[in-house]
Amino acid sequence: MSFLHTIIYLPIFNSLMWLEKVLPGHDLGLAIIIVTLVIRLILYVPTLSAIRSSRQMQSLQPRLKELQAKYKDDKETLAREQMKLYKESKVNPASSCLPMIIQLVVFYYLYTVFLNGIKIDEQGLLHPDQIKNLYAGLQPYFQTHVINTHLFSFLDLTKSGNYVLALLTAAAQFWQTKMLAAPKEPNVPGAKDESMLAATNRSMTYTLPLIIGFIVYRAPAGLGLYWLVTALFSIVQQYFFLRQHPLVPPTTPSDSTPALNPPNATS
Numbered sequence: 001m002s003f004l005h006t007i008i009y010l011p012i013f014n015s016l017m018w019l020e021k022v023l024p025g026h027d028l029g030l031a032i033i034i035v036t037l038v039i040r041l042i043l044y045v046p047t048l049s050a051i052r053s054s055r056q057m058q059s060l061q062p063r064l065k066e067l068q069a070k071y072k073d074d075k076e077t078l079a080r081e082q083m084k085l086y087k088e089s090k091v092n093p094a095s096s097c098l099p100m101i102i103q104l105v106v107f108y109y110l111y112t113v114f115l116n117g118i119k120i121d122e123q124g125l126l127h128p129d130q131i132k133n134l135y136a137g138l139q140p141y142f143q144t145h146v147i148n149t150h151l152f153s154f155l156d157l158t159k160s161g162n163y164v165l166a167l168l169t170a171a172a173q174f175w176q177t178k179m180l181a182a183p184k185e186p187n188v189p190g191a192k193d194e195s196m197l198a199a200t201n202r203s204m205t206y207t208l209p210l211i212i213g214f215i216v217y218r219a220p221a222g223l224g225l226y227w228l229v230t231a232l233f234s235i236v237q238q239y240f241f242l243r244q245h246p247l248v249p250p251t252t253p254s255d256s257t258p259a260l261n262p263p264n265a266t267s
Contacts, residue, residue, distance in 0.1 A: 008109040012039075014135050016113065017126075020148065021141055028118070029151020032222055036229040039106060044237070046099035051241055054180055056091045114222040118158060120147055149222075157222035165224040170213030172231035177205045179238045 012035060019031035040047075063085055071078035086093060119127045124146035131139055149158045155165070216224035 004105065004109065008106060009112060010133060010135075012110060013113050013133055014138060016118070017134060017138055017142060021138065021145075025153075026148040027151065028147065028149050028157055028222070029155060029225060032151075032157065032225050033229055036226050037233065039110075040230060040233040040237075043099070043103060043106070046102055047234070047237065048241065050099040051180070051238060052245075053092065055242075055245060056089070057093060060085065060089060060091060110226055111219070111223055114157075114220045114226070118147075118149065118220075118222060120149065120158070151221075151225065155221055155225070157225065158220055160218055160220055162221050162224065163217060165221055165228065166213045166217035169216045169224055169228045169231065170209040172228055172235065173212045174205070174209035176231050176234050176238065177208060179235065179242060181205055 015035050015038075016028065016031050019034055020026050020028045023030055064082060067078060067081050067085065071081060116130075119130060121127055125144075126134075126142045126147055131143060134142060150156055155162070212227065216227055
C-alpha cells in the first residue's frame with residue numbers, strides 16, 4: 001500500500017495544495033475541479049474501453065438469450081457456445097474489469113485525501129501531521145498560510161451534510177447510468193436468468209444514485225464535488241461515444257446480432 005500511497009495519494013494531495021496556493025483567491029474547490037478533470041483525462045482511454053465493452057455486451061444479449069434457451073439443460077455446451085460467440089464477435093466480457101479496478105483504487109485514495117488529508121486546526125492551518133505529506137517545496141508555505149477550504153466562498157469542502165450537493169450528484173449519477181442502460185429485450189422462453197439480470201441492472205439504475213447521494217451527504221463536500229464533476233464528465237464522454245455508436249434495438253432473438261452502428265475504431 002505504501003507504493004500506491006506514493007504514486008497516487010501524494011501526487012493528488014500535493015496537486016490540490018499546490019493549486020490552492022497558486023489559484024486566484026486560493027480556492028480549494030476550484031483546485032478539486034481541476035484535479036478531477038485531469039484525473040478523468042488520464043483515465044479517459046480505460047474508461048472509454050469499459051463503455052465500449054458494455055455496449056458490445058449489450059449488442060450480444062439477444063444471441064446470448066437465444067443460446068441460453070437452446071442449451072438450458074446443457075450448461076457445459078452453453079458455456080462453450082457463449083465463449084465461441086464472444087470469440088467470433090471479438091468481445092472480451094472481462095475487458096471492463098481493469099478500468100473499473102483502476103477507478104476504484106483512485107477513488108479510494110481520493111476519499112482518503114478528502115477525509116483525512118485536508119484537515120485544518122482552529123487557526124485555519126493544515127494539521128502538522130499532514131504537513132509531512134507535502135513535498136518539500138510546499139511545506140514552508142502551508143506551515144504559515146491559512147487554507148481556504150471553500151468553493152467560491154459558499155461551499156465548505158471539509159463539512160458534510162450538504163443535501164443540495166447530494167441531490168445534484170445523485171441526479172447526475174442517475175443520468176450517467178441511464179445513458180448506458182440497455183433497451184428492453186424481447187422475452188425468450190428458457191432465458192429466465194437473463195431476464196433476472198436485466199431486471200437487476202434496471203434496479204441498479206435507480207438504487208445506485210440513491211446510495212451515492214447518501215454517501216455524498218455523509219462525506220466531506222470535497223468528495224461530493226469530485227463525484228459530481230466526475231459524473232458530469234462521464235456524461236459528456238458517454239454522449240459523444242453513444243452518438244457515434246448507437247445500439248440497434250433488438251427485435252427478435254433470431255435476428256442477426258445487433259451491432260454498434262457504425263463501428264468506429266478510432267473513438
